[in-house]
Amino acid sequence: MSSEQLPLAGRRVLILVGDIYEDLELWYPKLRMIEAGAEVTVAGPEANHRYTGKNGYPCKSDAAISRMRAGDFDGLVVPGGFMPDKLRRDPDVLQLVRDFDDVRKLIAAICHGGWIPISAGVYRGVRVTGSAGIKDDLVNAGAIWEDAPVVIDRHFVSSRMPDDLPDFCRGMLQVLSER
Numbered sequence: 001m002s003s004e005q006l007p008l009a010g011r012r013v014l015i016l017v018g019d020i021y022e023d024l025e026l027w028y029p030k031l032r033m034i035e036a037g038a039e040v041t042v043a044g045p046e047a048n049h050r051y052t053g054k055n056g057y058p059c060k061s062d063a064a065i066s067r068m069r070a071g072d073f074d075g076l077v078v079p080g081g082f083m084p085d086k087l088r089r090d091p092d093v094l095q096l097v098r099d100f101d102d103v104r105k106l107i108a109a110i111c112h113g114g115w116i117p118i119s120a121g122v123y124r125g126v127r128v129t130g131s132a133g134i135k136d137d138l139v140n141a142g143a144i145w146e147d148a149p150v151v152i153d154r155h156f157v158s159s160r161m162p163d164d165l166p167d168f169c170r171g172m173l174q175v176l177s178e179r
Contacts, residue, residue: 006037007177013106014068015077016093016116017044017061022081023053024162025110029077032169038176043068045090054081066092070099075176080111080131080161088119097122101155106175108157110168114138117156127153129160 013033017026026042033040044051044061051059065087070076076097078084087093097120100107109117114130115137117123124142129151139145150159150167157175159168 007173008033009037011038011074011176012072013038013040013075013077013176014073015040015042016065016079016083016087017042017051017059018083018087019051020082020086021051021053021059021079022083022111022162023055023057024165025079025081025113026053026059026077027057028162028165029079029108029110029169029172033077033172036173038074041068041073045087051083065090065096068096070096070103070105073100073105074179075106075108075172076100077172078107078109078113078116080109080113082112084112084115088116094120104155105179106155106157106172108168108172108175110159110164111161114143114158118143123156126156127151128156128158130158131160 041062043063043065047064049061101122111131118141127144129146149164150171152171157171
C-alpha cells in the first residue's frame with residue numbers, strides 16, 4: 001500500500017485503558033489508527049490485564065502505563081468513560097501526559113478523557129472541547145472551551161462524545177500526518 005493509503009506508517013500511538021473506559025472511544029480510534037498504518041499500544045495500570053468497558057466490551061492492555069515513555073510514541077489518546085477519573089490520580093499517568101506536552105506530541109482526549117490533561121496541568125490557554133459534564137472543569141483549569149465536534153489547537157485534539165469520533169479521528173490523523 002502507498003503512503004497515501006497508510007498516512008501513519010511508521011508512527012506509534014499510545015492509548016490509555018482502565019476499567020469502565022468508554023468502549024467506542026477506545027476501539028474506534030485504535031482501529032482507525034491501525035487502519036492508517038500506525039502501530040498502536042494500549043497501556044493500563046497493569047500489563048496484560050483485561051479491562052472492562054462501560055458497556056462491557058473487554059480490552060487487554062499491551063503494557064503498563066508506568067513503563068511507557070513519550071519518546072517512544074508520536075501521540076497519546078485518552079478515551080473517556082469513568083476511567084479518566086481514576087487514572088488521573090496516578091502520578092505516572094500525569095507525568096506521561098506532561099512529557100508528551102513538553103515535546104509537543106499529539107495529546108488527544110475525548111469526552112471525560114479531558115480530565116487527565118486537566119490534572120496534568122497541560123490545558124491552560126489551550127482551546128478544547130469535551131463532555132458538557134466537564135466543561136466547568138476545563139474552564140477552571142484555564143482551557144478555552146468550544147462546543148464543537150472536534151477542536152485542534154497545536155498538538156491537542158479534543159472531542160465531546162462518541163458521535164464525534166469520525167471528526168476526532170480525522171483530527172488525530174491531521175496532527176500526526178503533519179509531524
